[in-house]
Amino acid sequence: MQLFNLKDHNEAVSFAQAVRQGIGHDQGLFFMDHIEPLAHVEELLKLSLVERSKLILRHLIGKEELPELESIVESAFTFRAPLVKADERSYCLELFHGPTLAFKDFGARFMARVLSAVNQEGRLTILTATSGDTGAAVADAFYGQSNIDVVILYPLGKISSLQEKLIATLGGNIRAVQVDDTFDACQDLVKQAFEDRPFVNKVGLNSANSINISRLLAQVCYYFEAVAQLPEEKRQAVVFSVPCGNFGNITAGLIAKSLGLKARFVVACNANDTVPRYLKSGKWEPHATIPTLSNAMDISRPNNWPRVEALFKMQGWDLSELSYGSLDDEATRAAMRELYAKEGYIAEPHAAIAWKVLSDSLREGETGIFLGTAHPAKFKDTVDHTLNLHLPLPDVLARKAQLPSKAELIDADYGTLKELMLG
Numbered sequence: 001m002q003l004f005n006l007k008d009h010n011e012a013v014s015f016a017q018a019v020r021q022g023i024g025h026d027q028g029l030f031f032m033d034h035i036e037p038l039a040h041v042e043e044l045l046k047l048s049l050v051e052r053s054k055l056i057l058r059h060l061i062g063k064e065e066l067p068e069l070e071s072i073v074e075s076a077f078t079f080r081a082p083l084v085k086a087d088e089r090s091y092c093l094e095l096f097h098g099p100t101l102a103f104k105d106f107g108a109r110f111m112a113r114v115l116s117a118v119n120q121e122g123r124l125t126i127l128t129a130t131s132g133d134t135g136a137a138v139a140d141a142f143y144g145q146s147n148i149d150v151v152i153l154y155p156l157g158k159i160s161s162l163q164e165k166l167i168a169t170l171g172g173n174i175r176a177v178q179v180d181d182t183f184d185a186c187q188d189l190v191k192q193a194f195e196d197r198p199f200v201n202k203v204g205l206n207s208a209n210s211i212n213i214s215r216l217l218a219q220v221c222y223y224f225e226a227v228a229q230l231p232e233e234k235r236q237a238v239v240f241s242v243p244c245g246n247f248g249n250i251t252a253g254l255i256a257k258s259l260g261l262k263a264r265f266v267v268a269c270n271a272n273d274t275v276p277r278y279l280k281s282g283k284w285e286p287h288a289t290i291p292t293l294s295n296a297m298d299i300s301r302p303n304n305w306p307r308v309e310a311l312f313k314m315q316g317w318d319l320s321e322l323s324y325g326s327l328d329d330e331a332t333r334a335a336m337r338e339l340y341a342k343e344g345y346i347a348e349p350h351a352a353i354a355w356k357v358l359s360d361s362l363r364e365g366e367t368g369i370f371l372g373t374a375h376p377a378k379f380k381d382t383v384d385h386t387l388n389l390h391l392p393l394p395d396v397l398a399r400k401a402q403l404p405s406k407a408e409l410i411d412a413d414y415g416t417l418k419e420l421m422l423g
């Protein structure tokens with residue numbers, strides 16, 4: 001597999017290199033310039049998640065690289081992604097049955113294993129910024145890997161206390177660092193670190209956020225899994241609604257489409273609606289990031305957007321084919337209540353936004369699938385309060401909630417971060 005820096009086509013790397021490096025020079029994202037469609041999608045849909053995913057990923061990565069791929073898929077994808085009927089016309093693809101109860105477990109577990117397979121240099125440091133679930137999934141996926149240190153940055157007071165427990169209670173090779181600023185400021189610190197070449201080389205810096213191509217490739221697989229679980233008569237007009245933050249998840253969906261999965265896509269955002277406004281007006285005008293109930297989507301400069309545009313260009317699609325919608329917090333709560341009252345389905349804020357935007361977009365004869373990106377219990381306060389419930393905490397969260405946080409606190413200052421990481 002060859003990947004190219006989206007800012008400079010002359011920088012071409014193998015899959016293994018792209019995984020190790022994370023990002024190209026000038027902060028250019030690595031991406032393919034061609035996607036060969038899969039030959040027998042119908043046949044693939046008959047296979048199990050693991051067997052199908054091996055074939056899809058082998059097709060994408062190619063025969064020459066990563067001989068360990070098949071065993072990596074087996075050990076990474078150990079939990080289900082059930083498609084659950086939510087209402088007459090739509091289903092939730094529940095991606096939250098992994099160890100940290102979020103869809104990011106798919107990408108993080110795959111990436112941790114790929115990185116460990118392609119890392120010959122010894123010491124590696126993962127530096128990643130999270131607005132919530134990434135950090136938890138990455139921490140869990142890399143915990144205990146002897147040759148890899150992990151530093152996770154997150155905005156102080158802007159992620160749920162349970163999310164924080166999943167990140168900050170592990171210790172060992174996992175360092176949790178709170179930054180007294182926004183998620184965007186955390187992302188900027190990560191970018192600065194990656195521009196600091198001597199530092200990158202010294203600590204073997206690697207990003208594990210959705211910039212890393214391995215995470216995106218892993219996520220391609222569950223779009224096929226969703227359609228495979230649909231009755232055959234419903235597979236012809238499928239619409240995926242994706243709750244978007246950094247736009248990694250929807251990029252994966254669009255890669256699946258490029259591979260031959262028949263579907264239309266809907267961008268679902270919260271009040272941080274840079275992309276919906278862009279799709280409407282053609283103007284890219286990020287506002288300051290606003291904290292919302294769906295905090296994993298509190299991102300106003302989504303860093304995977306250039307990949308979405310590159311895909312549309314590559315495939316000759318028009319951006320007007322992308323449907324979109326956004327909900328503020330009040331509308332999010334209303335959507336949660338509506339889905340619960342009418343259908344008895346409990347959704348946390350991210351999934352509820354995806355469901356509502358989907359409902360508004362579905363046309364006659366289409367079947368909708370919205371992505372359930374987090375377990376409702378990860379947003380227990382909001383869910384309990386909005387739906388007047390007392391959700392039980394799943395065991396894994398109940399145990400974590402008892403443990404003390406080991407997080408450190410810094411200002412959004414690169415010098416401070418560097419000192420901390422070298423110290």
Ligand SMILES: *Cc1c(COP(=O)(O)O)cnc(C)c1O
Pocket residue numbers: 102104132133134210243244245246247248249250296297350373374
């Ligand atoms: C990360 C996350 C999202 C957004 O996914 P992107 O790939 O960043 O667009 C949505 N919902 C939840 C719960 C998340 O953790």
